[in-house]
Amino acid sequence: METILLSAETADIEKAAAMIKNGELVGMPTETVYGLAANATDPKAVAGIFAAKGRPADNPLIVHIAELRKLSELAEDIPVLAYRLAEKFWPGPLTMILKKKPCIPDITSGGLDTVGIRMPAHPAALELIRKSGLSLAAPSGNVSGYPSPTKAEHMMRDMNGKISAVIDGGDCTVGVESTVISFENENTVRILRPGGVTREQLLEEAENVIIDPAILHELTEGQTVRSPGMKYQHYSPIAHVIMIEGSYEAFCLYVNENAGENIYALVFDGDEGGLAVPSVKYGCNGSEQAQNLFSCLRDMDEKAAKTVYVRAPEPEGVGLAVYNRLIRAAGFEVIQV
Ligand code: TXA
Numbered sequence: 001m002e003t004i005l006l007s008a009e010t011a012d013i014e015k016a017a018a019m020i021k022n023g024e025l026v027g028m029p030t031e032t033v034y035g036l037a038a039n040a041t042d043p044k045a046v047a048g049i050f051a052a053k054g055r056p057a058d059n060p061l062i063v064h065i066a067e068l069r070k071l072s073e074l075a076e077d078i079p080v081l082a083y084r085l086a087e088k089f090w091p092g093p094l095t096m097i098l099k100k101k102p103c104i105p106d107i108t109s110g111g112l113d114t115v116g117i118r119m120p121a122h123p124a125a126l127e128l129i130r131k132s133g134l135s136l137a138a139p140s141g142n143v144s145g146y147p148s149p150t151k152a153e154h155m156m157r158d159m160n161g162k163i164s165a166v167i168d169g170g171d172c173t174v175g176v177e178s179t180v181i182s183f184e185n186e187n188t189v190r191i192l193r194p195g196g197v198t199r200e201q202l203l204e205e206a207e208n209v210i211i212d213p214a215i216l217h218e219l220t221e222g223q224t225v226r227s228p229g230m231k232y233q234h235y236s237p238i239a240h241v242i243m244i245e246g247s248y249e250a251f252c253l254y255v256n257e258n259a260g261e262n263i264y265a266l267v268f269d270g271d272e273g274g275l276a277v278p279s280v281k282y283g284c285n286g287s288e289q290a291q292n293l294f295s296c297l298r299d300m301d302e303k304a305a306k307t308v309y310v311r312a313p314e315p316e317g318v319g320l321a322v323y324n325r326l327i328r329a330a331g332f333e334v335i336q337v
């Protein structure tokens with residue numbers, strides 16, 4: 001199959017919408033990461049998503065909408081708090097897990113009786129959803145396990161030949177996936193995956209915000225998983241990623257002791273000198289690091305890096321999402337220096 005690269009102009013989005021209506025798969029830019037979109041209510045189209053990504057069948061997909069009224073068509077028993085959060089954070093990087101209605105096929109929800117719903121903020125995504133007249137299931141557009149795509153070229157690298165088209169909507173501005181939450185009760189939400197909407201922001205609407213322990217800690221055997229995605233190795237480049245926690249001086253000492261061929265360092269903007277291996281900078285604060293992280297990890301593979309030592313980000317604000325992705329990319333290999 002030939003994968004066409006489309007622009008984000010209306011005429012091209014109309015082409016992509018026709019493909020979606022025809023049961024085909026399209027790479028869709030969002031403000032978080034690129035998604036691999038198909039008609040959420042067409043089990044055959046959704047099966048195509050799982051096949052193209054090599055995704056485990058029990059890992060549910062997020063359903064994307066462009067109109068708030070769609071929420072009650074797809075989900076039921078919706079807490080009032082969910083509407084308040086939608087009002088405040090949509091369109092934007094927040095996914096809410098709600099009880100699903102029967103129109104959501106089991107394959108889309110990974111066999112669960114809930115569904116994750118989000119309204120993305122990228123104009124091309126909103127236009128694609130509106131022009132197709134459908135709700136779109138869209139996981140991140142990477143091959144399962146690999147870092148998510150934040151540029152059209154990343155989508156092409158992973159999906160060329162497997163899907164009908166990719167819409168080039170430019171670089172993703174958030175750079176990490178949406179915050180996924182579930183509702184414990186009318187006043188309490190639980191963050192299952194940290195993302196662009198922070199705990200602090202959620203606390204402006206919800207009385208309590210629980211950070212699920214699986215966000216920062218490796219699952220122990222037999223532990224219940226509230227979000228299937230937490231079970232799997234994630235965001236990993238081919239290169240071996242090791243996270244290092246400590247000052248830049250201590251980081252340099254440690255990395256230099258382990259210097260060698262194809263060893264790289266991923267450091268903060270402002271970290272200067274002192275390293276005996278080539279380094280790449282991924283930003284100076286949480287939002288910049290979120291924006292650059294996946295692209296930097298992919299670049300490490302382009303450089304054929306064997307091992308990448310990464311300076312651990314501050315797990316605060318959006319930095320919590322960056323920390324969460326990195327610790328998974330590193331398979332929980334964290335060294336304190
Ligand atoms: O920003 C994003 O969320 C991107 C863009 C494309 O919208 N999408 C994305 O989808 O990251 P994906 O499939 O790569 O990640 C969705 C995560 C998975 O970890 C999945 O297990 C969890 O959300 N999830 C989805 N539906 C769920 C449900 N009903 N219950 C619990 N977890 C769910």
Ligand code: MG
Nearest residue numbers: 139140148177
């Ligand atoms: Mg993903």
